[in-house]
Every structure is written in structure tokens, then in C-alpha cells.
Amino acid sequence: MQQRPPKLSEIAERLDISAATVSNALSGKGRVSADLARRIRQVADDLGYVPSLSARALRTGLTGVIGLVLPDIGNPLFPQIAQAIENAATDAGLGVLIADSRGSIKAQTEAIRHLKDHGVDGMIVVPRRGTRVANIGCPVAMIDSPSTPGNTVSADHWGGGFLLGEHLAALGHRKVLLIGNNHDSIVQNDRLGGVRAALSSGTTETVWLDSVSLADGAGFDATRWYARGFTAFVTVSDLQALKVLTHLQDAGVSVPAMASVSGFDDLMFASAVTPALTTVRMDMPAVAAIAIGALKQAIETRADADTVQAAQDRVAMTLVIRRSTGPAQQEESEKITFTRTSEGELNP
Amino acid sequence: MQQRPPKLSEIAERLDISAATVSNALSGKGRVSADLARRIRQVADDLGYVPSLSARALRTGLTGVIGLVLPDIGNPLFPQIAQAIENAATDAGLGVLIADSRGSIKAQTEAIRHLKDHGVDGMIVVPRRGTRVANIGCPVAMIDSPSTPGNTVSADHWGGGFLLGEHLAALGHRKVLLIGNNHDSIVQNDRLGGVRAALSSGTTETVWLDSVSLADGAGFDATRWYARGFTAFVTVSDLQALKVLTHLQDAGVSVPAMASVSGFDDLMFASAVTPALTTVRMDMPAVAAIAIGALKQAIETRADADTVQAAQDRVAMTLVIRRSTGPAQQEESEKITFTRTSEGELNP
DNA sequence: CTGAAAGCGCTTACAG
DNA sequence: CTGAAAGCGCTTACAG
Numbered sequence: 001m002q003q004r005p006p007k008l009s010e011i012a013e014r015l016d017i018s019a020a021t022v023s024n025a026l027s028g029k030g031r032v033s034a035d036l037a038r039r040i041r042q043v044a045d046d047l048g049y050v051p052s053l054s055a056r057a058l059r060t061g062l063t064g065v066i067g068l069v070l071p072d073i074g075n076p077l078f079p080q081i082a083q084a085i086e087n088a089a090t091d092a093g094l095g096v097l098i099a100d101s102r103g104s105i106k107a108q109t110e111a112i113r114h115l116k117d118h119g120v121d122g123m124i125v126v127p128r129r130g131t132r133v134a135n136i137g138c139p140v141a142m143i144d145s146p147s148t149p150g151n152t153v154s155a156d157h158w159g160g161g162f163l164l165g166e167h168l169a170a171l172g173h174r175k176v177l178l179i180g181n182n183h184d185s186i187v188q189n190d191r192l193g194g195v196r197a198a199l200s201s202g203t204t205e206t207v208w209l210d211s212v213s214l215a216d217g218a219g220f221d222a223t224r225w226y227a228r229g230f231t232a233f234v235t236v237s238d239l240q241a242l243k244v245l246t247h248l249q250d251a252g253v254s255v256p257a258m259a260s261v262s263g264f265d266d267l268m269f270a271s272a273v274t275p276a277l278t279t280v281r282m283d284m285p286a287v288a289a290i291a292i293g294a295l296k297q298a299i300e301t302r303a304d305a306d307t308v309q310a311a312q313d314r315v316a317m318t319l320v321i322r323r324s325t326g327p328a329q330q331e332e333s334e335k336i337t338f339t340r341t342s343e344g345e346l347n348p
Numbered sequence: 349m350q351q352r353p354p355k356l357s358e359i360a361e362r363l364d365i366s367a368a369t370v371s372n373a374l375s376g377k378g379r380v381s382a383d384l385a386r387r388i389r390q391v392a393d394d395l396g397y398v399p400s401l402s403a404r405a406l407r408t409g410l411t412g413v414i415g416l417v418l419p420d421i422g423n424p425l426f427p428q429i430a431q432a433i434e435n436a437a438t439d440a441g442l443g444v445l446i447a448d449s450r451g452s453i454k455a456q457t458e459a460i461r462h463l464k465d466h467g468v469d470g471m472i473v474v475p476r477r478g479t480r481v482a483n484i485g486c487p488v489a490m491i492d493s494p495s496t497p498g499n500t501v502s503a504d505h506w507g508g509g510f511l512l513g514e515h516l517a518a519l520g521h522r523k524v525l526l527i528g529n530n531h532d533s534i535v536q537n538d539r540l541g542g543v544r545a546a547l548s549s550g551t552t553e554t555v556w557l558d559s560v561s562l563a564d565g566a567g568f569d570a571t572r573w574y575a576r577g578f579t580a581f582v583t584v585s586d587l588q589a590l591k592v593l594t595h596l597q598d599a600g601v602s603v604p605a606m607a608s609v610s611g612f613d614d615l616m617f618a619s620a621v622t623p624a625l626t627t628v629r630m631d632m633p634a635v636a637a638i639a640i641g642a643l644k645q646a647i648e649t650r651a652d653a654d655t656v657q658a659a660q661d662r663v664a665m666t667l668v669i670r671r672s673t674g675p676a677q678q679e680e681s682e683k684i685t686f687t688r689t690s691e692g693e694l695n696p
Numbered sequence: 697c698t699g700a701a702a703g704c705g706c707t708t709a710c711a712g
Numbered sequence: 713c714t715g716a717a718a719g720c721g722c723t724t725a726c727a728g
Contacts, residue, residue, distance in 0.1 A: 009705080009706095019705085020717095023708090024713095054402055056705080057402035057405075057706090058400070058406050059708080059720050078427050079423075086447070115443075118413065255598075272591050275598065367699090367722080368701095372698085372724095380697070381698090404721080406703095701724105702724090708717105710716095
């Protein structure tokens with residue numbers, strides 16, 4: 001049997017006062033004498049009072065729940081995003097309802113409607129490529145690239161790429177291959193653009209593998225590029241970096257002795273492989289906090305704005321270089337190289 | 349400006365009938381003449397009527413939202429679980445609120461309370477090791493190992509391990525190293541137990557890396573075991589398999605020519621590495637569907653039961669062997685070996 | 697088959 | 713500083 005939780009009126013009865021006063025006291029709007037308010041809170045605690053969110057929602061029109069819409073839950077970055085958003089939302093007293101766009105734009109639209117039907121006060125959207133989410137009748141915070149119009153908050157992908165590029169240049173790399181998998185992705189273009197800018201004194205070439213499977217004999221073959229003198233492989237994602245790394249290793253090209261490999265996002269396996277992947281990570285908690293903050297403000301002011309703007313909309317990225325041997329995994333966000341990382345000085 | 353959605357009474361006015369009748373018609377309880385019901389639905393559609401879940405929740409005591417509690421969103425299996433649960437829940441007309449236990453049991457308890465405060469009708473819990481979630485006042489479906497008391501549904505981890513063990517035996521492996529990372533995990537023990545049973549004619553040895561980092565020179569070193577004649581490495585998770593794979597490759601031990609490596613869970617990178625990882629996967633959608641189904645039934649019947657039991661509580665696992673070359677990734681759940689997978693015949 | 701009425705548990709003007 | 717009253721939008725016995 002589920003015991004019915006105590007309600008507002010029970011606290012009121014107990015103290016022989018009105019429910020209105022209890023409500024006012026508990027919401028801390030300050031129209032109640034400090035002393036009475038204290039007694040009310042006391043009784044509420046004793047009874048284990050939990051307000052009925054349903055009733056409050058019906059009355060105020062606000063549910064205290066936001067939606068999280070992702071292009072694809074299968075996205076390797078999803079756990080990081082979800083965790084950061086969930087934490088930030090919980091801290092802000094908000095619940096998070098998830099929705100999966102399952103890949104298609106149609107599904108994204110459905111997912112958004114589904115969330116709206118469930119009465120979310122606002123939503124965080126990591127949009128599918130090129131999607132503009134417009135006029136859905138509640139505030140929306142978009143997490144995308146700074147170069148994307150209508151963006152609310154994002155990491156400085158270009159800056160992150162630049163950091164990595166500088167690092168490789170300092171290690172002496174002069175022929176660097178850049179690898180992306182979607183020519184239309186603004187995030188990927190930003191990242192590689194930053195790398196390129198930092199390597200302007202050397203040679204870079206860019207390969208887009210939009211429809212070719214990496215490590216696929218018929219398509220991209222890292223060893224061929226290695227044979228042509230490329231000493232560093234920069235990919236837009238750790239998942240691709242992993243493909244290149246294992247492909248090279250399998251072919252007998254030792255990393256980082258013979259070639260360097262690096263990625264982005266610091267996915268959960270980046271520190272697990274040998275050698276550990278050098279990667280560029282965004283400060284997801286910061287991104288999430290900004291998105292949630294902007295959203296919450298829009299909700300509270302019941303702003304008309306559809307896509308919410310954040311004052312600080314660009315979060316720095318950090319370069320992560322790991323040593324892959326030793327008793328404990330060590331991380332550095334400085335540009336310090338250890339032996340046995342996935343990139344290294346040229347012919348050390 | 350957020351336009352106010354139409355409400356029940358507006359449909360009623362439009363047809364000059366009572367709200368009660370509209371409600372009855374829309375909920376399909378059949379107390380309304382077929383003809384009128386049709387007209388009501390028609391008008392509801394025209395107006396784009398969406399029922400207020402808050403009002404319904406207040407009245408019925410049911411929110412139509414369930415909670416998903418995970419030991420750690422950072423868990424590599426999380427995306428698969430979340431996606432499967434979200435899909436199954438959406439199909440069942442339920443919303444999914446996520447909660448992160450952030451690692452500690454205390455946080456798990458808090459997460460559960462947080463969800464309850466938000467009024468979920470029930471929850472799906474993937475419990476932290478050894479945790480029993482008791483008496484929280486709403487139905488709970490637990491996803492764990494079949495060996496766990498109070499389990500609602502799970503995959504047949506032992507059976508999955510057995511499949512893998514048979515496969516390795518058929519390939520001629522006689523000395524197999526089993527690698528786990530938590531001696532207390534029932535799931536891990538089940539998996540390795542299955543492998544062991546299938547390899548009873550050979551030699552197996554088990555290493556628990558509870559507090560040792562794999563690929564850590566001071567701790568586990570796969571190459572040493574290889575030198576001692578072990579030809580196959582079975583890990584309880586693809587993440588560990590990846591560690592072993594890259595460690596061996598980095599040390600010049602070719603996989604699968606010289607040693608086999610396999611894992612569990614078919615994590616997103618399993619098909620990306622070279623050679624592709626052989627792994628054992630659970631049918632997450634099936635697990636999710638069973639969990640959601642049992643939960644939904646408990647909610648609808650307002651069962652007193654706390655932990656829900658499912659009629660069919662064990663889902664089969666499938667062995668996934670991939671060829672890692674060729675134009676498209678091919679998958680087989682039969683025990684067919686291709687060249688260039690992460691395990692192979694002994695000295696082929 | 698249809699409707700009038702009550703009520704789910706809050707909050708918010710408004711009055712005192 | 714405190715309270716009486718109305719109402720958020722539904723659903724559900726109950727009566728006709």
C-alpha cells in the first residue's frame with residue numbers, strides 16, 4: 001500500500017491556521033511572520049511534507065521539468081551531455097525528461113511534441129545538423145557550435161582545435177592529416193579550422209569520410225598516408241581516432257613512435273587504450289550550467305523568447321595529454337608531453 | 349507569447365455538450381455513442397487538443413512518467429539502456445525522467461527521492477552492486493542479473509558467456525584467461541562462469557582487476573600471460589577488451605593471429621576497432637520492453653508490490669562476430685568466424 | 697447514452 | 713501578518 005503523503009491542509013490543521021499561510025510560509029515569499037514560518041517549516045519536516053508537483057503545476061502552469069532532446073542517444077558524447085545536464089538541472093531543482101530523435105528529423109519533431117505534451121517548461125536541444133527548432137511554444141536552449149545561428153551555448157571548438165594544432169607544431173609535425181566524417185558539420189569544420197590555423201607553417205590535408213567507413217580497405221587507409229610522409233593524424237572525434245590508432249597498430253605502425261594520433265571529446269575509452277589518446281575536451285558541466293541557467297531564467301520570467309540567449313555563450317576547451325603508464329592515470333591540461341601518449345615528437 | 353492550448357471545456361462548448369462526455373469519449377471508455385464519440389474526436393483533432401497532464405495527474409494521481417535510475421550515467425552501457433528504455437516507454441505512452449546516482453549509494457537514495465518528489469508512477473532501477481531498493485512507495489522494476497534476488501528482468505549472462513566459451517573452444521583455444529574487474533559483481537561472475545563451463549576441457553585462469561588499472565605496468569600485463577601460453581583473453585566488458593587489445597597490439601602481439609580478445613556488451617566502439625571486437629550482446633530492447641511492460645501493469649493495477657516481477661525474466665544473449673574488412677560492416681550472431689576478427693583459430 | 701457536481705492539492709489575488 | 717475564496721483542467725461516481 002502506498003501511503004498517501006501529507007498535504008498542505010494537514011499542516012494547516014495541525015497548527016490551526018489556513019492553508020494559504022502554510023503555502024506562503026513554505027514558498028518563502030515572506031508574508032508570514034518569521035516565527036510562524038519557522039513553526040510551519042518544523043511541522044512540515046516532521047510530517048515529511050512533499051508538495052504535490054501535479055497540483056502546483058496545474059495551478060501555476062509550470063511543471064519544474066525540462067526536456068533534453070538529442071539527435072541520437074547512441075551518440076558517443078551522449079553520456080557526458082546527459083550527465084552534465086542532469087546534474088545542472090538537479091542543482092536547479094529541475095527534472096529532466098529525455099527524448100531520442102532516433103536519427104530522423106521527423107522523429108526529432110515528434111520527440112519535441114512528446115515532451116511538450118508532457119508539459120515541460122522548456123527544453124535543451126542538441127540539434128540535428130541544419131535543424132532549426134522554431135516556435136514550439138516554450139523556451140529552448142540550443143547547444144551547438146558558436147558559428148551556428150541561434151546558438152545558446154557551446155564550447156569553443158575552433159579554439160580547442162588551435163590548441164591541439166599548436167601542440168603538434170611544437171612537437172615538430174610538419175605534415176598533418178585532418179580527418180572528419182561530415183563535411184557539413186559546423187562543429188567539425190570549426191575544430192579542424194583551428195588545427196589548420198595553428199599549423200599554417202606546415203602542410204595539412206583534409207579528408208572527409210562522409211560515407212566511407214574508416215579502416216575500410218576500399219576507402220581510407222591510414223598507412224597509405226603514413227607512407228606518403230604524414231606523421232600526425234588529427235580526427236574530429238575520439239571514435240575516429242580509435243579507428244586510426246588500432247588500424248595503424250594492426251598494420252605495424254607504432255604509435256606514437258612512428259605516427260601521432262589525436263581526437264576530440266575525451267570519450268570514455270580515450271584513457272583506456274594503449275597508448276592513451278591525446279584529445280581535446282569541452283567543459284561539459286560549464287556548458288550545461290550555462291544552458292540550464294539561461295533556460296531557467298527564461299522560464300521564470302516567462303519570456304516570449306523562443307531560443308534563449310546566454311550572456312556567456314562560449315566555453316573554453318582543454319587539451320588532455322595522458323601518460324599511459326605508471327601507477328595512476330595522470331591528466332594534464334597543459335601542453336606537457338609524456339612518453340607513451342598517442343602523439344609524440346617526431347623521430348624522438 | 350505562448351498560445352494557450354485548447355481545453356476540454358472548449359470542445360464541449362463547441363459541440364454544446366458536457367465536458368464529462370468529452371472526457372469519456374476521448375478516454376475511449378465507451379459510455380458514449382459511437383457517433384458522438386467520432387464527432388468529439390474530430391473536433392479535438394481540429395482544435396489540436398492536448399490534454400493537460402498536470403490536471404489529469406492531479407485528479408488521477410498518475411503522472412504518466414517513470415524514472416530511470418542508473419548507478420552511473422558514465423557507465424559505458426548507459427546509452428544502450430537509456431535508448432532502449434526511452435523507446436519502450438515512449439511506445440507505452442510514458443515519459444522518462446533520468447536520475448544519476450553519481451556513484452554513491454547515498455546519491456542513489458537521493459536520486460530516487462528526487463524522482464518520487466517529481467511524482468513518477470514507477471521506476472526502472474539498474475541497482476548499484478548489492479543495493480536493494482526497498483519500499484519506496486511506488487512500483488520498481490530492477491534490471492540486474494537473473495541470479496540477483498528481487499530481479500525483474502535481465503539478460504542471461506551465464507548463457508552468453510557459455511556461447512562465447514563454446515566458440516573459443518571450437519577455435520581450438522585451450523588456455524584461456526578470464527578477466528573481470530569486480531569480484532563481487534554477480535553479472536561478471538555469471539558471464540565468466542558461463543565461459544568457464546564451456547571451456548571445461550581446457551585450462552582457464554581468472555584475474556580480478558578490482559583495484560588495478562589494466563595496461564598498468566605495475567599491475568596486469570597481458571603480454572606476460574601470452575608468454576605463458578594463454579592464447580585467448582576473455583574480458584567481462586568491451587572496455588576491458590579494448591584495453592587488452594591495444595596493449596597487445598602496442599607490444600607487437602598481433603590480434604587475432606597470435607592471441608584472441610573478446611568482450612561483452614557490444615559497446616559503440618566494438619565495431620570500430622581493427623580488428624573488430626568479438627563480443628556478446630544482450631537484447632536491450634527486449635529487456636526494456638519486459639521491464640516497461642511489468643512496470644506498466646503494476647502501475648495500472650496499482651499493485652501493492654514494490655519490486656515488480658516479470659513473467660519472462662531472462663533474455664537470451666547473442667554472440668557477435670564481425671569481419672573488419674570489406675565495404676560494409678557485417679554482423680553475424682551465428683558462430684561463424686571471418687578473417688580479421690579479434691579472435692581466431694589457433695595458429696591458423 | 698449523457699450531464700451536473702464534486703474534488704484532486706495547490707497558489708494567488710483580494711480583503712481584513 | 714493572516715484567512716476565505718476561487719480556480720487551475722481534468723475524471724469519476726452518481727443520477728437521470
